[in-house]
Amino acid sequence: MIVTAPARHVASYRSALRALPGAETRVRVLPGGADRAESTRLAFAAVEPGTYQIVLLHDAARAFTPPATIRAVVSAVAEGAGAVVPVLPVTDTVKLVNADDVVTGTQDRARLRTVQSPQGFTEEVFRDVCGADPVSKLGDAVHTVAGHPNALRVATPFDLAVAEAMLVRDLDQRGKS
Numbered sequence: 001m002i003v004t005a006p007a008r009h010v011a012s013y014r015s016a017l018r019a020l021p022g023a024e025t026r027v028r029v030l031p032g033g034a035d036r037a038e039s040t041r042l043a044f045a046a047v048e049p050g051t052y053q054i055v056l057l058h059d060a061a062r063a064f065t066p067p068a069t070i071r072a073v074v075s076a077v078a079e080g081a082g083a084v085v086p087v088l089p090v091t092d093t094v095k096l097v098n099a100d101d102v103v104t105g106t107q108d109r110a111r112l113r114t115v116q117s118p119q120g121f122t123e124e125v126f127r128d129v130c131g132a133d134p135v136s137k138l139g140d141a142v143h144t145v146a147g148h149p150n151a152l153r154v155a156t157p158f159d160l161a162v163a164e165a166m167l168v169r170d171l172d173q174r175g176k177s
Contacts, residue, residue, distance in 0.1 A: 002046055003060075004032030004039035044130050054078065055126040058118035064166055065117065065151040072145040073120035082125040086147035087113035116147040 005013040010031050017023040030046060032039035040057060054077045056070070069086050076084040090112035096105040121129075125141075154163045 001027045002043040003027060003029045004043050005029055007031040041130055044126065049127070050123070052123055055121045055123055056118040057121070057126075059153065061153045061155055062117050062151050063154065064163060066148050069116070069145070069148045069151060070118055073118055076143055076145050077120040077122060081120075081143040082122050083129075083142045084120040085142055085144055086116040086118075086151065087144045088116065088147040088149065090114060113144065114147070116151045116153075 003013060010029055013029045017027050017029065020027075028046065030042060033042050036059075044055070054074055056073065058065070058070075065086075073084050073086060090109045092109070094107040094109060094112060095103045096107065098104050150166060152159060152162060154160055
């Protein structure tokens with residue numbers, strides 16, 4: 001596993017990993033780039049070509065992605081899909097607006113999905129599209145698997161509050177078993 005971290009935090013990431021059995025030999029922490037795309041390229045450049053059949057690109061902001069979702073992505077790639085992404089149906093009504101923020105139309109939510117991570121690829125496909133948004137570059141060639149509500153992206157104070165509540169719930173459930 002390769003983790004990219006802000007350069008100023010690489011030492012603290014490595015220190016945190018020392019507490020996990022086996023992590024020092026299985027996880028490499030590298031300084032990331034200026035943005036996600038550059039960090040992805042740097043991580044992938046550190047991998048010897050042909051080392052892995054399947055590449056997963058995971059956003060650390062989705063820390064609660066269930067293992068079953070990750071396994072579903074890996075299985076779909078292993079079964080022949082070049083690129084796979086977990087998705088959830090859109091439940092809100094989505095409106096199109098113009099430059100003046102005036103509603104100009106409504107999207108059919110039956111065909112809309114929110115994208116989660118990890119995104120899974122064969123190594124060959126990933127090397128071909130490694131960059132800012134590999135899923136967008138592949139368009140129709142990306143297969144989907146069911147995502148999970150727990151794989152929310154923690155990006156706002158509200159998201160953080162939800163994540164903290166999920167963590168407390170999970171810790172309570174573990175304590176009861």
